[in-house]
Every structure is written in structure tokens, then in C-alpha cells.
Amino acid sequence: MKNKLTRNIKLTLEYDGTNYSGWQKQEKQDVRTLQGTIEAALSTLLGETIETNVAGRTDAGVHAFNQVLNFKTSSDTSTRRIPYSLNALLPEDIVAKEAEEVPMDFDARRDPKWREYHYYILNRPYRTVFADRFVHHEARPLDIEAMDEAVRHFKGRHDFTSFCVSESAAAIENPARTVLEASCRASNDIVWFGEPLEGLVAIKMRAHAFLHNMVRIIAGTAIDVGLGILSPQDIPSIIEAKDRTKAGKTAPAKGLTLVKVQYSVSDTAHTL
Numbered sequence: 280m281k282n283k284l285t286r287n288i289k290l291t292l293e294y295d296g297t298n299y300s301g302w303q304k305q306e307k308q309d310v311r312t313l314q315g316t317i318e319a320a321l322s323t324l325l326g327e328t329i330e331t332n333v334a335g336r337t338d339a340g341v342h343a344f345n346q347v348l349n350f351k352t353s354s355d356t357s358t359r360r361i362p363y364s365l366n367a368l369l370p371e372d373i374v375a376k377e378a379e380e381v382p383m384d385f386d387a388r389r390d391p392k393w394r395e396y397h398y399y400i401l402n403r404p405y406r407t408v409f410a411d412r413f414v415h416h417e418a419r420p421l422d423i424e425a426m427d428e429a430v431r432h433f434k435g436r437h438d439f440t441s442f443c444v445s446e447s448a449a450a451i452e453n454p455a456r457t458v459l460e461a462s463c464r465a466s467n468d469i470v471w472f473g474e475p476l477e478g479l480v481a482i483k484m485r486a487h488a489f490l491h492n493m494v495r496i497i498a499g500t501a502i503d504v505g506l507g508i509l510s511p512q513d514i515p516s517i518i519e520a521k522d523r524t525k526a527g528k529t530a531p532a533k534g535l536t537l538v539k540v541q542y543s544v545s546d547t548a549h550t551l
Contacts, residue, residue, distance in 0.1 A: 282327065282353035288361065289349045289381045292317070294342060295372040297412050297533065301339040313337070313373065317348070320368040324361070325354040332387045334540040335394055338492070340532030342413060345376075347540045349387040387540075393459055395485040395539040398498040398530060399466075403478030410471055414479065415498075415534035421505030423480055427463040428511035429504040430482060432518070433497060434461045440521040442497055443490035451490065454521075460485035463501060492529050500527035 294313060304315035314331060321329040334347040356364075362375040369375065401407065401414040402421045436457040443454060466481040482501055484494050500517070503509045509527065517525045 284351040284353055286354070287349055287351050287381050287383045287385055288358065288378055289347060289385060289387065290361070290365075290378045291376045292346050292348070293344050293374050293376060294346065295412060296337055296340050296342045298372060299339065301341075302333060302336040316370065317373065318350075320365055321350060323368055324364050325352050325356060327353060332389075334387045334391055335537045337535075337537055338532055341535045341537070342533075343537040345539050346537055347387045347391075347542075349381065349385055351383070390542055391487070392541045392543065393485050393487055394489065394537065395460075395483065395541075396489070396494045397536050397538050398482040398484070398494055399534050399536065400480040400482070400498075400502065401476070401478050402480050407471075407476070410476060412533055413536065415531045417502060417505075419506055421480065421502065422507065423463060423465055423505065425507075425511055426480075426482070426501045426505040429509070429514050430461045430463050430484075430497065430501050432461075432511065432514035433458045433484070437518050438521055439490050439493055439518070441517050441523055441526045442493050442500070443523065444492050445523045447491035454490060456486055456488060456490060456493070458484065458486045495530045495532065495535055496523075496526050496528075498530035498534065502530065503527040 296313065298311065299313045299316070300310050302313045304312045304318070314333065318329050318331055329350050329352065331348045331350045335343070337343060337346070358378040358380055361378040365375040399414040400421070401410065401416045404418050406416045436455055438455050440454045461484055463480065463482045466479045467475045467477060469476050469479055482498050484497065500509065500514070504511055
């Protein structure tokens with residue numbers, strides 16, 4: 280007889296998604312996923328099979344600074360102990376930051392007020408080995424003001440079919456999403472190894488929810504604007520077209536990071 284699940288634990292973690300085939304566990308046992316890795320560690324720690332709900336099912340190669348999941352357990356292990364003990368079982372590219380007990384009806388995927396992603400572009404002639412896993416390098420000069428003007432067109436509620444994987448869009452009953460914030464700016468204030476990371480550009484997108492590859496396609500389209508291939512004024516017609524072929528390429532996964540998930544108006548936003 281299974282033990283009764285008496286507690287609901289909210290766990291915040293960060294990870295480098297480079298070496299994983301996305302968040303969602305797969306039927307094939309040899310496919311390395313974040314969910315599979317984390318659930319295996321939790322099950323070992325708590326002595327029972329653990330299944331998780333997650334705020335954002337990130338794709339292969341995408342990172343997270345504040346990912347949130349919840350799981351139900353019969354274990355009486357203290358929430359203070361869970362992150363420390365879990366980190367001893369997890370690989371070095373995943374870190375549990377904090378755990379807290381929440382009401383039994385809390386659901387990390389269903390309950391967020393919004394999710395915030397940043398897409399990072401290193402815009403300078405040369406790469407940096409110290410950040411290459413987390414930024415997309417674009418050596419050609421970008422017009423950041425034009426990119427900012429372009430991404431601001433995404434704010435509000437729109438049908439984002441043009442900015443979604445075609446197969447996924449066809450399977451979605453309602454491809455409309457509400458974007459709360461959208462901007463593009465130089466981010467030289469981010470310090471990396473004691474020095475500002477010169478040439479860093481951040482595209483910030485905050486919404487209740489996102490479609491598959493939505494932020495990466497927006498980022499690829501914004502880069503085309505920055506290169507002069509498209510203009511900011513093209514964005515409304517691309518949105519209206521509801522046609523994936525009208526938007527730019529899907530930007531590489533490594534530039535995308537889930538930065539924050541907010542569950543209540545009292546939450547404090549953490550940014551990179």
C-alpha cells in the first residue's frame with residue numbers, strides 16, 4: 280500500500296540546459312532530461328517515487344535561473360534540508376536553491392501570474408569562452424533601438440501563430456497569448472568574472488504563458504530587424520499574417536533563459 284501524500288513542496292532551482300534534451304522526461308531511458316534527472320534524485324532522497332509539475336517545460340539547450348516545480352510526498356524531511364541534500368545527488372549543472380511547503384492545491388504549472396524569459400545576444404566581433412553556453416553570438420552590428428521598437432509591438436494580446444512551431448500551432452486550440460512586457464536593451468551592467476560583459480544585448484519577454492519556441496522566434500525576428508533585413512514596422516503585419524514563414528529564424532536555444540516565475544503580486548522579481 281502506498282503512503283498517503285500529505286505534503287506539497289515547492290522547489291526553486293537553476294540549471295544549465297546545455298547537456299539535456301529539454302525538461303520533459305522521455306520514454307527512452309537513454310535520453311537525458313532535466314525532469315528525469317531531478318525526479319530520480321528526489322526519489323532517492325525521499326525514499327519514494329516522486330513526480331513533478333513544473334512552471335516552464337524548457338526545450339533542449341534552454342537554461343533557467345529561477346525554475347519552479349512542485350511535488351507531493353509523504354516524507355517528513357524538512358524543507359530546510361531538501362535543497363542541501365538534493366544538491367549532493369544532482370549533477371553540477373543543476374542546483375536546488377530553496378524549498379518551501381505550500382498548500383496541497385498549489386500547482387507550479389497552472390498557478391503562475393506570469394513567466395519571464397530573457398534572450399541574450401553577445402553582439403561584438405569575438406565570442407567569449409566564459410559565457411558561450413548562455414549567449415547567442417552575433418558578430419554583425421545590431422541596431423538595438425530598432426530591435427527594441429520591434430519587440431514592443433508584441434506587447435498585448437495577439438495570435439502568435441507566426442511565432443510558434445507550425446506543428447504545435449496547428450494542435451493548439453487558441454494560439455493567442457498576452458505579453459505583459461517586451462523590450463530589448465544593451466545589458467553591459469551585467470558583470471561577468473569581475474568585468475561588464477561588453478556587447479551583451481537582452482531581449483526581455485514577460486507573459487502569462489508562451490507558445491512552443493515563441494521567444495526564440497521573436498528573438499530571431501528581432502535580430503533580423505537589428506541587421507536591417509526587416510524593419511520594426513513589419514512586425515504588426517507578420518503577427519497579422521498568422522504564418523510561421525513570415526517571421527525570422529528560430530534563434531539558438533542556448534541564448535534563452537527562464538529568469539522568473541511569479542505566483543502572486545507580492546513576489547519580488549529576480550533578474551539576471
